[in-house]
Amino acid sequence: MDSKLNFREHIIYTAGQCTKLIHALAKSVKLRWGLKHKAFNTIYKGAILPLMLYGAPVWIGAMGKKCNEILCNRVQWLMNIKIAKAY
16 A cells, blocks of 8 residues: 555544534434433444444554544544533
């Protein structure tokens, strides 16, 4: 593979999709049902992780760059905030 291939666009797109999904889920359930942390944890494991890890064996080398690591950590941080119901 090309050594200049950094998968930055893929990581930005994936992190954006996951962030939109987290906000949409949190917005739709916040007022009506008040999901428990176990439900958010299940959503994280069933929806967010598969999106984030799609093709990971190919682009795992790109995680060595700090800017890519920050994008992925931001998604995990956001979901952890929703699970813990903290602000």
